[in-house]
Structures are given as C-alpha cells and as structure tokens.
Amino acid sequence: MTDITLDNDGVRLAASVDGPPDGEPILFLHGLSLSRDTWQETGGRLKDQYRVWTLDFRGHGHSDRAPSYALADYVSDAATALAAIGRPAVIVGHSLGGCVAGVLAQRGDANVRAAFLEDPPWYLGQPGEWEKSAFPKLFSIVSARQAAWQQARAPLGTYLAFLADSPTPMGGIGSDHYGSRHLLSHASALQRQDGRCWADGNVATSVLAAIPTGREFLCPVRIIQADPGCGAALLEHHDARFAHDNPHADIVRYEGCGHSPHRAIAFEQRFASDLQAFLSSLHPASTGERQSGT
Template identity: 30%
Template sequence: MTAQHTIRLPAGDFVYRETGMPDRPTVLALHGMGRDGSDWDATAQAIAPQFRLVALDLRGHGQSVRTGQYSLEAMRDDVAAFVDALQLSDFVLLGFSLGGVVAYLYAQSHPARVRQLVTVDTPLPTTWEQPAPPAQAPEGVRHDWNATTQLFPELHTTNDRWWHDLARITCPALLLRGGETSWMPQERIEDTARQLPDARVIEIPGGGHPLHRTQFAAFTSHLTRFLRGAE
C-alpha cells in the first residue's frame, strides 16, 4: 500500500510517497528530470515487504514546491532537510539521472547517514556536449521547465570539489549502467566509480538510460541482491 504525504521544508511544501512498513529498512528514492516519486512505485512493490521505500518529489517536480530558482546543491539541501524531518538514519539512497546526481551530493555531504548508495545510469557531472534544452517548455511538460534550463549547465560542467568529495562516500555503492543503448556517457560512470572507496559497476545490456523501467526484472534483481549484501 502506497500513501502520499505532504511535508513542510525550508524551501516550501514537498510531497512524498511511502510504501512498506515503517519498521523495515528505508530506501530513499530520487527520480530523474521531469519525473516524480511515482516513478519508483513498481520498485517499491518489488522490494516489499523487506524494505520501506520513500520517494520524494524533488523541487519543481510532481506536486512539490516550484521555487523558480534551481541548483543541484539546493536540491541536495532539500533532501538533507527531508531526511532530518523524517528522522532517517542508516538508510539506502537510490537515485536515477538527476536524482542520482543529487544522491552523490547528499552522500558526500552526509556520509554517516547513508548505509548503501545505488545510482541508475548516472555519472557525476562532467563537461560534455549535449544540445541545450529550448528556452520554452515543450507541449505536455508537467514539471517546472526552469528546473531543466537552470540545471542543464551544472549537469554538463565538471565541479572539481564534487569529484574530490566522492572519496567521502565510504558506504558500499552500486552503479548500474545501461550500456551502449544509453545516451549517457558510460565511461564517466566508470570514472565516478573509481573515485568511490567501495563501488562496483554493473551493466544491464539494452537498458538504455531509464533501465529501471526498460529492464525492470534485471534492475530489481541486482537491486535486491545488493540490498541484501549478496552482490
């Protein structure tokens, strides 16, 4: 059973989804650009009843506050405030794409809070070429397009401090990648893993970028094995 809640954080009201019993180990899941917490509903069902999954709508997404101003570190700080508000500790942090970057930034800032880190086809940002998004939101976009246009430069620029601070993430980390069918630079995922003290990279062939959707069975198999300490 999934329940939806609203919580007041310093930046405004945020919405999150909760699946599973509160006495189970918690997985905090962060979605990608343009998505919301419902992107993890199927994952939540797959790992229940052993785990409780909490999926936050990041600022500018889903039903959470639209702040008008966006940065990756502001999103990291939102997650930190959310973790404090829910009194989470020793939890698993799971992130896809934008959410994966925010997960890296949170884990390097608060390493003692994170039990395990899992990212889905996500390197830490580096300088690489990709067409910039249009200034105006395409038809059908449901999130705040300001988030896309403002975060794009940060997502395509190397921040030396962020790369240096990856070494602070001492928990076991699993970096899943989609292989040659993904548009994300796969070698940068390997580079990210090399900066982490305890990381492994697993490719899910044919997964593309959103491999947690396109190769759901393989994704949940690797995820559950890792969460149980078997991978």
C-alpha cells in the same frame, strides 16, 4: 501508501511512504522531468520488507515550484526527506537523483547507509562532456514542446502521445521500450514540471558542474551504467574514472539499455534484482539505528 508534505525552508515537498514502520528505510529519488511515481513498480517489489519513501524534487510532481534549481537545492530536498525519515536510509537515485544520492554518499552523513545510483550524469558537468551525450538535443526538443503545451494548457494526451511516439536512442519509439504505466507517469510529470528546471538548456553548468566528482564515497555504493551507445548519461570511460576515484564502488553495465533501466520493459526486472541483491549485501541496521523514525 500514504502521501505526506515536507517543508524545506518554505518549499513544500510531496512525498509518499509505504511499507512496515519498522522496515529498513529506502529513499527513492527521480530524475529531471520525472516524479516520484516513476518508482511505483520498483518500490512495490520492496514494500513488504522495507519502509519505502519516494520524493518529488522541487519543481516536479506535486512539490512546489521554487526560486532556485541548483544542485544544492536538490540535495537539500533529499536531506529534508532524510531528516523526516530520522534513521539511516539507503538512497536509490536515477539520473539527477543519482547525482544527489552520490553527493550525499560523499558526506559521511549518519543517515545515509548506502547509495544505489542509476546512470547518473556524474561527469556531464565537466568541460566538453555534456556535448558528447544525447542530452543537449533531447532537452532542447522536450523543453520547447513542454513550454508550448503548458502555455496552451494542452491535455495530458498530448504529452502521452509525444512520449509514446518519439524515437529513442535505443531504436524504435518510446512505446517499444516503456510500458503504458511508465509512459503515463512521465507524461503527467512533464505536464506539471516547472520549465525553469531545464535552466534554458544549461543544466550542465547550472547543476552538474557543482558535483565534486573526485571526492570519495563514504558508504557502500553501486552504480548502474546504461549503454553509452543507447543514450546513457554515464559515458564511455566514465566508469573507469568512477573506479579510479572509488575503488570500492561496484559498477554494473547494462549493454543495450538506455538511460532509464528501472522503467525499461527489457531491463526493469534485472534492475529490481540487482537492487535487491545490493540491499541484501548490506549489514543489517543496528538496534539503535532502527529505533524511532517514520
């Protein structure tokens, strides 16, 4: 794996690249408060065959803090990575990253082959939808703790204990559902994240409301829907809206699973298998698409 730095109009973005140079590229995008190493296990399963790219959005991980954290800014970060890849890529996005991947899938960009969306909060920017989810309470708690700990320069262990011991919408506590490596990754990401990314609790209006939810996807798309009873971002009936607007998109529901299937002990293997099946279902890139690029 090689760590690199990209430039998006003066904002330095951290990324990592792994796998054979001639492998078909996949760009992984994380969710709010996570960072690119959340994809370590998933990418590790694919790196022998695919060119695996992971990106830290602005204000996250090792990327620069930035003046603005609007949806368009995150989309531009991903577009910067796609330009660096330089050939058609599959985009895999979780949560916020899934929304960014979905917006890019609507544009008909030649550099976007397909998109795999993991529980995207696609409709939570619509009036009244955000309040139906678990996120207002969750974001309020996490952002307040983060602000206090960053101000106090709290050690990594403080963040780690919080994530491991906090109750989850799936029942039990964090360490019941997420392995030690994923807990450490999330703790490190919270310690480094710019707290302004939370938009003072107004992520629904500052970011998600800008999603053009009714626009059709212009490439193959598969959506993983977590269980609405376990803290999902794609709520009950959102899947029907997705299917209405995009009859050719596949929607797969994980009963009993919370918002982060790729990180969950009980679901990470299923997520990896479903992603591999989706990748295998795509037509191979043409010779012209495969030549040149990183």
